[in-house]
Amino acid sequence: MASEQSAAFDQIGRRYDESFVERDAQLAEGAWLIDQLDRPARVLDLGCGSGLPTAKQLLDAGVEVVGTDESAVMLDLAQQQAPGATYLHRDLRDLSDLGEFDAAVAFFSLIMLPKADIPPLLRALHARLRGPKLLQIAMVLGDFDQFQISFLGVPTQVCAYPPDELRQVLADAGFEIVELREVAAEAEPNRLEVQIYLRARAV
Structure with missing residues (x-):
């Protein structure tokens, strides 16, 4: 994550959690993953942010969590809100x-x-997966790269894939798609977006 991106999330901080009106889909993804894992299990939360909801959900289910993030502010929040990872x-x-x-x-x-x-990050993830070798990704539906947006009033850059292209990117990195679904959600108050939730397995 580029330094300007981490600076953006340092500014956003706790407002990130406050912004999400709907998180049912992400919670459902966490519940699915918990059901797939035998204990003990170890999960990487890549870009874990504030620890909510996923790191906390996994920890509460007895899963070992390693969370990485470039925003020190978000990690401080994660330590407070989802301790134990x-x-x-x-x-x-x-x-x-x-x-x-x-x-x-x-x-x-x-x-x-x-x-x-x-793609190189996905290949690196593939090499680090063992056992059930599961990967879950959430993206925003679209087709752009390093697109400038304002999120909670803070400028940042984002990318997005159409579903078929995202499937191909995962397949090229050695993953089999288990499920891909699109969900309309209120990402910020009064702003709807279509989100993509993808479940995959390294093969």
Whole structure:
């Protein structure tokens, strides 16, 4: 994640959690993952943000969580709101020294990267998965790269894929798609967006 992106989320801080009117779909994804995992299980929360809802949901289910994020402010919130995980302040593309995981989740974090950086990151994730080798991703529906937006009044850049292109990117990185669904959600008060939730398995 570029430094300007982390600076944006340092500014957003706690307002990130307050902005989400609907998180039912993300909670459903977490519940699905919990059901797939035998204990003990180890999950990487890539771009974990404030720890809500996913890191806390996994921790409450007895799953070991390693959360990475480039925003120190968001990680401080995660320590407060979802204590018990290992939180690391680092670029989300940096998987060095993290070990292996039964699953990895990246909910609305890959959108902060340039598209060119996503395939190599997916291949690196593939190499670190063991056991059920599960990957869950949440993105925003669209077709753009490093597109300038204002999120909660803070300028940042995002990318988005059409569903078929996202499927192909995952397949090229060695993943089999288990399910892909589109969900209309209120991402900020009075702003609807279509979100893509994708479940995959490394093959």
